[in-house]
Amino acid sequence: MLRAFAFSLLAVVRASSAAKILVIAPTPSISHQLPFHILSKALLWRGYRVTILMTDSMKISHENYTEIDLSVAYRPIRGDYDFVKIYEEPPIKSMNIMQGVVGYSAEVQLNETSVQSFIRSGEPYDLEILEGFIYVCYYGLVHKMGSPPVVKLLTLTAPSSVYYNFGSAMNPAFMPDMWLGSSKCATLHYSRLNKATYHAIPLLAIPFFGDQAHNAAKVRQSGTGVWLEYSDVTNDTLLRDIRTVVHDSKYRDSMRTLSSIFREHRVDSLERAVWWLEYVIRHKGALHLRSAAIDLHWWQRLLLDVVAFMLVVAAIAVYLMCISFRRLVQLLLGYKSEDKS
Template sequence: MMDMTAPICEDGLNSPEMVDFMKSPLKFDLYIMERGLVPCFYGVAHAVGSPPVVGLVTLGAYHYIHWNDGNPDNPAYTPWWIHPYSDHLSFWQRHYSSYVWLYSNLVLSNVVLPKHETIQKNYFAHPNVKVFITQGGLQSFNEATYYGVPLIGIPFMGDQHYNGEKFVAAETGYRLQFRHVTKDTVLKAIRTVLEDPRYRENMKKLSAVYREHQAQSMPKAIWWIEYVLRHKGAPHLRSGAMDLSWYQLLLLDVVAFVLAVAATTTLALYSLARYLTSLILNAKKHKTE
């Protein structure tokens, strides 16, 4: 995924439309941008008057986005969405997830709006749709969940592996690796999902939970955009974590202090024990003499 960022930045920032836009004398009250993949477009905000920025993420958010915004982000149970892990990680998965978390935050250093396509929604709503074969993208995952349709995922890239792991863990879908796709494996996957009632039952339960959220995305997005404009960037919502150094955010200074106190106390007790032992042995030696 990181190999994609440079071409996206170069093509986007060097396009004639973007060059003309940044040279334009127009200034704006608000800057809305996609934050999912590359950070290079933040600079465009300064070219249009440095207005407040509203970021939307149509995939899972990168670790460095959470870091920059001061959002809670623990790699022990929130792996990066490009990895095929669920929220229950093994030791080695947590080890790798922590490494990636540190790398993406230290080196690479919202409003999430789901997107729906009317044509695809019409298919999901049809009563004869019993299973949905998908690459595992977030929007397709959301739509299938809303309509209670079990999934067969064939992930290729990005968040698709992570989403596939999520619906496999929830027993709402079946995952196939593309390199293993044959007529027989696809038929096996379809029969498994159709003939095992757990998949539809679990998806119906998940759909009921999903439908509890009745707020519509568009009115909610408009309200928050207008809210940011009314309150001039809404600085009162800014997380205090954004003012902390990386070692303060990770509590490394506190850990270092506690370890230093513990080490000093241990050394003092050890020295005291040696001193008292020496006194006792000397006292015994003098008595013997």
């Protein structure tokens, strides 16, 4: 019986390992690309066939691996964008610039000859892993590739639109902060924060744009590092803050405390990610985990129908109370008139 079970298990593993996975990572930034590198290598090691659209090549050769180059999106970033100037812009304008980068990146990527050939191939896949940023145009590839289940991989805290698109509750008042990712001191970049936290390395945060100022504020608030504004950077201030972070034990102690919390996992993060991807494949998209909020109208998702009902009930209650109070006053006045007469 054990032999039969072993053969059955082996058959399931082989069938699962033959699954074809499409990975789309369009953001022209190595910090966004690294998580896809790590995950894709793990999937290849498990025997899956992986096709990945990405801006930074993994530079590997594997019989089950196909890579489609999206690095054309780097051209405007390296040529047109001055990140020092972006630092001086207000946060809202900085976010608008990021949206412009996303829109341009998607346009030039989708017009690439290799991408167009891939789209025309219409090759079906069993699973699609899509970067959880604002690349809505890539949703269309899902239908071109056999409408497989879609899993979003977030390389930083997602915009509210991403949460709403997938039917997730989103309230900025209590949304958790997400830090993704050796020397004695690490500089701030959201792809390095996990690594620094894991190894208990205090941080020197020099934010430029996007969520980096928020991350720097969290570093300072948690006591795990120092926030240095780019406009204040000189040889003296930089050396001063590096020495502070390296030699003041309170920063390393705070980071050690945070690191012990960060490391407290029952399983390895990569193993957990692969397990969930395999779970989605095994259960054909895991529709039982699909949020019911996806099928709701916006006014239902915001509970406006419930709020309207409660307001109507409250209005009726107030109306009835007013009528009752008026009748009571009239009744009391009537008794007083009778007493006087």
